[in-house]
Amino acid sequence: MRILVIEDERKVASLIASGLTEQGWAVEVCGNGDDGLRIATNENFDALVLDIMLPGRDGLSLLRKLRAQHSPVPVILLSARGDVNERVEGLEIGADDYLPKPFSVIELVARLRAIIRRRTGDSLTVLTLADLSLNLHQRTVTRGDKQIELTSREFALLETFLSSPGRVLSRTFLSQKIWGYQFDPETNVIDVAVRRLRGKIDEGFSPKLIQTVRGVGYSIAAE
Ligand code: CA
Numbered sequence: 001m002r003i004l005v006i007e008d009e010r011k012v013a014s015l016i017a018s019g020l021t022e023q024g025w026a027v028e029v030c031g032n033g034d035d036g037l038r039i040a041t042n043e044n045f046d047a048l049v050l051d052i053m054l055p056g057r058d059g060l061s062l063l064r065k066l067r068a069q070h071s072p073v074p075v076i077l078l079s080a081r082g083d084v085n086e087r088v089e090g091l092e093i094g095a096d097d098y099l100p101k102p103f104s105v106i107e108l109v110a111r112l113r114a115i116i117r118r119r120t121g122d123s124l125t126v127l128t129l130a131d132l133s134l135n136l137h138q139r140t141v142t143r144g145d146k147q148i149e150l151t152s153r154e155f156a157l158l159e160t161f162l163s164s165p166g167r168v169l170s171r172t173f174l175s176q177k178i179w180g181y182q183f184d185p186e187t188n189v190i191d192v193a194v195r196r197l198r199g200k201i202d203e204g205f206s207p208k209l210i211q212t213v214r215g216v217g218y219s220i221a222a223e
Contacts, residue, residue, distance in 0.1 A: 001025040001116065002044070006036035006059065007051040007078065012101070016049060019105030020112075033057030037065055041130055041222050042165050045073055047116050049108065050095075052079040052086065060090060067094035069131045070142070074115040076108070127162035129209060130222040132201060134162055143205050153178060154197045161210065161220035170217040194218055 003020050007013040008031045017027045028045075030036045034056035040048060052059035063075055076097045077090045087098045096115040099108060125136040131144045134155075141148045141158065150158065156178050160169065171190045175183045183189055194210065202208045211219050 001046045003027050003047050003049060003112065004036070004040055004043075004045045005029045005049045006031075006033065006040075006054065006062070007049065008032060008054050009051070012051075012078075015105060016108065019109060023109055031055070033059065033062045037062045038223075040066055040071070040073065041069065044127060044162075044165070047074040047076065047112050049112070050075055050077050052077055052090070060086075060093065063090070063095060064093050069128075070133055070144070071128050072119065072126050072133070073128075074112075074119045076111055076115060078103070127159065129162055129165050129220060130207060131205075132162075132209060134158055141201070143201055148200050150197070150200060153193065154200070157193060157197055158201065161218070166219060166221045168213045168216055168219045174217065 001023070003025050005013055005016050005020070005027060007016065007029070010031070013029050013031065017029050020027045028039065030039055033054040036050070036054070037057055040062070050059045050063060054062070057065075059077060063077070066073070066075070074096045075094070076099060077095045078099055078101060079086060079090075080101045090098055096118070097111050099111060127134045127136070132141070134141050136159070139155065141150055141155065157174070160174065160177055172182065174190050175181065178193075179189070198210045202210055207222055209220050209222060211221055213219055
């Protein structure tokens with residue numbers, strides 16, 4: 001399990017982080033809303049713990065933005081205020097659960113397990129970046145509201161990219177991973193395949209996701 005905790009109160013954040021780490025989960029902590037949105041958009045997590053009052057973008061606005069990008073990641077909201085309207089708003093814009101402060105980390109863990117379980121077979125099989133999502137179970141790809149048809153090789157290529165967002169993947173790595181063997185360095189098979197994939201998932205969309213790293217290979221990133 002990989003959990004992103006977006007919480008600016010250091011004491012609370014480190015309490016949560018140590019509690020989740022004890023479960024054997026990998027935890028990333030971020031202290032403001034703008035960075036939180038960037039990390040949540042560019043990386044894959046099994047769940048988000050999201051504080052509402054944050055410097056930069058607040059938690060509700062961050063969540064609204066994530067859901068507008070069709071991110072299916074389960075989200076549990078934290079709030080200092082036990083405000084019913086805020087709770088209702090959070091759930092309406094796509095939070096999976098809500099925990100008023102102060103809370104016990106044991107309860108947070110139990111609720112995280114519950115929302116992750118609810119989304120299993122759904123979010124855990126979906127890789128996303130910005131408004132692009134790839135469903136490993138249904139073998140479907142969408143960008144925004146548009147369904148995109150890929151060949152099985154293009155699908156494998158996109159799955160490889162989305163499994164390591166931001167990482168530069170060399171032509172050697174891609175040819176071994178997707179085609180199962182090493183092409184002659186002079187060949188442009190990989191470039192042609194990437195160009196076709198790019199034509200399908202990037203053309204007519206913004207931002208462009210597949211980036212060329214001159215002389216090395218390619219990476220996928222939202223900026
Ligand atoms: Ca806060």
